[in-house]
Amino acid sequence: MGEERMIGTLVVAVMAAMALVLAAGALIVGARGAGTPSGALVDGVTASDVPTVLGVELTEFAIAPADLTLAEGGTLTVRNSGAAEHDLEVVGTSAATPVLFGGDASELTLDGVAPGTYEVRCTIPGHDSAGMVGELTVVGADGDATVVAAAGDADGAHDDHAAAGGDEDWAALDQAMHDSILAFPAETEGIGNQPLEPEEVLEDGTKVFRMTAGIFDWEVEPGKVVEGWGYNGQIPGPMIKVDVGDTVRVHIENELPMGTDVHWHGVRVPNDQDGVAPLTQPLIEPGETYTYEFAADEPSIGMYHPHHHGQMKLPNGMFGVFLIGDLGTDIALPTGRTISNKDIPASIDIVAEIPMVLNDAGTIGLTINGKGWPATEPIVVDEGDWFVVHYYNEGLQIHPMHLHQMPQLVFAKDGFVLDAPQWEDTVNVAPGERYSVLVQATDPGAWAFHCHILTHAERHEGMFGMVTALIVNDAEDA
Numbered sequence: 453m454g455e456e457r458m459i460g461t462l463v464v465a466v467m468a469a470m471a472l473v474l475a476a477g478a479l480i481v482g483a484r485g486a487g488t489p490s491g492a493l494v495d496g497v498t499a500s501d502v503p504t505v506l507g508v509e510l511t512e513f514a515i516a517p518a519d520l521t522l523a524e525g526g527t528l529t530v531r532n533s534g535a536a537e538h539d540l541e542v543v544g545t546s547a548a549t550p551v552l553f554g555g556d557a558s559e560l561t562l563d564g565v566a567p568g569t570y571e572v573r574c575t576i577p578g579h580d581s582a583g584m585v586g587e588l589t590v591v592g593a594d595g596d597a598t599v600v601a602a603a604g605d606a607d608g609a610h611d612d613h614a615a616a617g618g619d620e621d622w623a624a625l626d627q628a629m630h631d632s633i634l635a636f637p638a639e640t641e642g643i644g645n646q647p648l649e650p651e652e653v654l655e656d657g658t659k660v661f662r663m664t665a666g667i668f669d670w671e672v673e674p675g676k677v678v679e680g681w682g683y684n685g686q687i688p689g690p691m692i693k694v695d696v697g698d699t700v701r702v703h704i705e706n707e708l709p710m711g712t713d714v715h716w717h718g719v720r721v722p723n724d725q726d727g728v729a730p731l732t733q734p735l736i737e738p739g740e741t742y743t744y745e746f747a748a749d750e751p752s753i754g755m756y757h758p759h760h761h762g763q764m765k766l767p768n769g770m771f772g773v774f775l776i777g778d779l780g781t782d783i784a785l786p787t788g789r790t791i792s793n794k795d796i797p798a799s800i801d802i803v804a805e806i807p808m809v810l811n812d813a814g815t816i817g818l819t820i821n822g823k824g825w826p827a828t829e830p831i832v833v834d835e836g837d838w839f840v841v842h843y844y845n846e847g848l849q850i851h852p853m854h855l856h857q858m859p860q861l862v863f864a865k866d867g868f869v870l871d872a873p874q875w876e877d878t879v880n881v882a883p884g885e886r887y888s889v890l891v892q893a894t895d896p897g898a899w900a901f902h903c904h905i906l907t908h909a910e911r912h913e914g915m916f917g918m919v920t921a922l923i924v925n926d927a928e929d930a
């Protein structure tokens with residue numbers, strides 16, 4: 453119990469320090485919130501002055517114009533001119549566009565939205581706190597824009613930075629951060645990356661796996677259940693690990709409402725097994741089972757995911773880890789070398805090989821291994837231990853992954869061992885990339901481990917998304 457309490461205290465101390473560093477971001481957001489108080493009437497405006505159709509542009513990360521004035525019952529023509537997914541919601545009403553991909557547009561008619569002043573925002577996690585908020589004034593036929601409280605904002609989450617008089621409740625922000633940090637680690641239903649054993653090993657040694665692609669409930673953070681798309685009810689899907697030289701056969705049962713395929717990303721396969729329907733294979737129709745087979749003849753730190761409509765399936769959770777070969781034998785570690793004045797022992801025992809699959813969009817949102825803080829899983833090791841993390845970016849944005857205190861030795865990129873490994877404290881992982889890092893847990897304590905795009909880790913409601921912790925047990929307590 454004493455040890456648990458100590459770990460808890462360390463978590464608090466470390467996370468509090470991180471919150472302080474990140475507080476600058478909250479200040480910027482807060483300053484913006486202190487805008488013009490919403491007036492009861494729009495002085496001197498007559499209904500005929502007010503447009504009935506207005507164009508709105510969404511980009512990373514802005515809504516332009518941010519101050520919108522529209523006649524009651526009017527239409528917003530919303531265009532996503534950015535690269536990432538965005539949408540536009542009139543907070544406290546049912547008026548919202550669907551999620552728009554870059555280049556897409558949508559007409560949002562404000563039927564039933566009473567005259568008044570509303571907050572508008574992008575609902576993609578992190579985008580509002582990154583700047584995608586604005587104000588919409590709906591003017592009635594008589595020029596009336598009486599403020600309507602955003603009563604429909606049931607969770608109250610946005611009241612703190614709505615333009616309601618422009619006063620931030622700073623103490624409430626502090627409390628929200630405090631509570632969200634102390635909620636770690638939190639239990640949720642479902643765990644991804646579970647090792648998948650072959651359902652059968654044939655006489656010739658072929659390893660036969662079976663996975664079902666489907667839609668299921670996924671608890672991404674405590675109490676937040678979303679529609680997950682994935683394999684065998686897991687996000688990330690089951691982790692497959694085979695030996696170099698194995699023949700691999702994978703049956704894919706498609707229980708999705710649409711066709712699919714499986715691309716083996718970073719794994720060397722014959723062209724007709726590359727999973728790009730209809731180029732290299734027919735589409736796997738709903739209800740069908742399709743079989744892939746290839747020789748795993750080269751080491752790989754690979755992944756699998758659909759190619760067909762990957763832009764919607766991957767963000768919703770359809771991805772998994774595919775490893776060929778063992779660390780240290782098939783995939784060389786930089787042991788017995790001196791790199792930037794740091795000696796790596798000639799022989800090291802790797803206590804854990806941890807995949808960290810990153811996502812940032814779709815129904816799953818900003819997550820590590822399918823979970824957002826405080827439901828992310830901590831890495832727990834003993835002082836002195838060496839462990840390996842494989843980063844996989846299955847999302848749509850770059851994520852600079854920062855581990856406090858202990859440097860990360862980047863020894864492989866996309867599974868290819870580097871001739872010149874390098875130490876980094878922040879490893880930038882772009883979509884599709886994998887980086888493999890070796891870390892020694894030299895310092896006891898609870899250390900924050902998070903994406904350093906601050907809005908991927910913190911928001912008004914506190915810590916969330918792409919944050920976990922490295923917990924190093926003190927050798928003296930063992």
Ligand SMILES: [Cu+2]
Binds near residue numbers: 851852903908918
């Ligand atoms: Cu990020």
